[in-house]
Amino acid sequence: MSDWWRGAIVYQIYPRSYQDSDGDGLGDLKGIISRLDHVASLGVDAIWLSPIATSPMKDMGYDVSNYTDIDPLFGTLDDFDALVDKAHGLGLKVILDQVLSHTSDKHPWFGESRASRTNDRADWYVWADPKPDGTPPNNWLSVFGGPAWEWEPRRKQYYLHNFLNEQPDLNMHNPDVQDAILDVMRFWLDRGVDGFRLDTVNYYFHDAAQRDNPANPDAAKNPPRETYGWQLYTRSKNQPENIAFLQRMRALTDSYDARMMVGEVGDGGETGMKIMGEYTRGTDRLHMCYNFEMLSPGFSAKHFRGAIEAYKAAAPDGWPSWSFSNHDVPRHVTRWAEHSVDHDALARQSVALLMAFEGTIGIYQGEELGLPEAELEYSELTDPPGLRFWPEVKGRDGCRTPMVWDDGAHGGFSTGTPWLPVKPPHLARTVAAQEAANDSVLHAYRDTIAFRKSAPALHSxxxxxxxxxxxxxxxxxxxxxxxxxxxxxxxxxxxxxxxxxxxxxxxxxxxxxxxxxxxxxxxxxxxxxxxxxxxxxxxxx
Known part of the structure; x- marks a missing residue:
């Protein structure tokens, strides 16, 4: 069925934290394969794998150094092929995270580009001369703090990085870069993936004139904890040229049978809904998008209704994707705890609410157990924003801790020391314990997913x-x-x-x-x- 994604339920797996098969403390592809029966038992339709491509792991795989191979931490291409075969045998589609707006600074493309201003890939990244006083060319800021520009002495220029300085932005204004990205997608489509989750899809293009972003007028009244909140990003992202490239991507995926793309729009509020609508209206752009409106602290009738109605107004013929949790935000049962006196009651209500929404639904590993956000010490952190802005910003490690399966070592995740610790509140909520309890959050997820699938009104x-x-x-x-x-x-x-x-x-x-x-x-x-x-x-x- 070519439009299998309409109304589907997608289960996100964070590979580092799902199941370790070799005792090194890191989850891997063989570990995921061993747990796919659990995923299938939930009744979901697909899995989304967070990045598994070769990477120095400065940003946990969202800094790719080789787009067409698997990082040895996770396994091999043969392991990936085995995972796809096992998933398909269980009736699960496989969606692969693609980080296309930027690469690692260790990618060979960037190594060549930074070497000189005259090489074949000199214009594959976003370069700019300094101002006369040597400062960056404009005021653009990085999501992870500070200026979005890093000096490169070999070229005597700055390069753009919307995230870490080890994540240089590709220059999508260059047709050769677009062609190279389409070749990456083609490689994985030929390998049998059923779709892509497109990281930071609204960051692909920048203002070619590199004009300053305007100030955020709300920042002076309510100063943000991070520097990124001080601007409105009308120049460094959300550019109109993005539409034409999305159309090229859609034409590629449509040339294969039953494939899809879901884009991550890195905004919420009015801007996020507007961009989400622009990227999904009609039939020649993205199949669907999500933004951060549902991934926020907002928990009221006005909030949820407003998000859904705003999307419909922006794209009457579009198709949305809704989630409450993922690897970038605090887990929703913690985020919304003030609106409940019973943790499990909130978890059960959350899945009932989510499964009632019109669109495609995403759930994040451990959500089916009602896992709260893990409380970590500074010494346990790995996430760059947390390390930089602690304690006001705790980073994203608290939602990325290992999955808990049983009463074995570290919740059955690994026989070694996990890359992030497994905390006692999670050990009390293992899959095995909840399988044995008829009133558990896990059973509520299965029952609610089954009801959605049996009810035409909820599915479509x-x-x-x-x-x-x-x-x-x-x-x-x-x-x-x-x-x-x-x-x-x-x-x-x-x-x-x-x-x-x-x-x-x-x-x-x-x-x-x-x-x-x-x-x-x-x-x-x-x-x-x-x-x-x-x-x-x-x-x-």
Whole structure:
């Protein structure tokens, strides 16, 4: 089925932290293969593998030095082929993370480019002369702190790096660079991958005139913890030239059968929704995108409804991807803890909410166990932002700690010392322990995923929001004669609604009672109600 990705559920695997097969403390491809049965048992449709290409690992693989080989930490190309075969045999598609906006400074392309201004790849990266006083050519800032420019004495020029200075940005204005990137994608498509997750897809192009970014007017009122928040990035990313290259990428993937692309837009808010819409409208750009709006601290009816409606307004014919957690943000059960008095209740409500959204759904390893964000000491950190801005910024290590499987060493992850520690709160939530408990978060994930797949309204139905006051989020999903009313109390305080019509909860539910014309939802309560004639209203008082 060529559009298998519509409504699909994608499970993200962070390879360093999934399963170590050889005792070196790092997860690897053979380890993932040994755990694919667990992934398939959840009922998901695909796996997304965070970067596994050859890398110096300055940014945990998001600094690629060879796009067409596997880093020895993870295994070999033969191991990758075996993983694809095993996944496909279990009915799982394989999505590969592609980091195309920049490379490692150890990539041979950059080694050649930095050597002189006249070599064959001199213009493959973004170079600029200094100002007369020797300072960088403009005010662009790096996501990881400080200027986005690094001096190269051999060329007597600066190069652009939107992230670490070891991650120089490719010059996508150069057609030869575009062709080389398409060749990379073709290599993996020929190897059998079913799609790509495109890292920082809105960073591919920069303003060719290298004009300054404007200041962020909100920064002076609410100073950000990191320097990156002081600007509006209208020049160093989000450039209109990106569209034409996305169209080239789409033409390539469409030349293969049943392949897809999901782009990461590194923004939230109004800008993130606008870019997400631009990149997915029509049929000749990306198949889908996600941004950081759902990966934020926002947890209210207004927030979730606003994100979905803003995307639909930006791309009425587009297709979104929604997630609550991934490798870049604190785990959502910790991020939203203030809105609940019961950790597991929040975890169960979160998956019920996510599976009710229109679009393609992403879940992150360990989310199915209700894993909280791990609390790490500074001495345990590996992530560059945390190391640089601690303690105000703790970095991303807390969501990247190893998966916990059983009561073996380090939660069954490794017989060696893990690259990040496994903390006691995680050891209390292993797969084995939750398999044995019928009311566990793990079983809730399986049940809710199964319900979504069995309900046409949730898998492919359109969304109609109902006007109810906070903290209740309510909407209808309708498809193939099925009408489901989805209700969520996004608070730690019980709420009561007036209800008319014949209403019965179907599928998973939590803390819901219906009696005497009233519907009560306990703290983090939720329900899917079957029926077309249901009306709901707030109670007075």
């Amino acid at each position: 139905g359109k969304t109609e929001f109902l006007d109810l006051p906070e903290p209740v989020l309510a909407f209808r999903r309708v498809a193939k004669g099925q009408v489901l009313t989805c209700l969520f109390n996004l608070s730690a305080t019980p709420v009561t609604l007036k209800i008319t019509g014949t209403a019965a909860p179907v599928g998973p539910s939590q803390y819901v009672t219906i009696a005497g014309g009233q519907l009560s939802l306990g703290a983090n309560g939720f329900a899917y109600l079957d029926g077309a004639g249901i009306t709901l209203a707030a109670t007075k008082g």
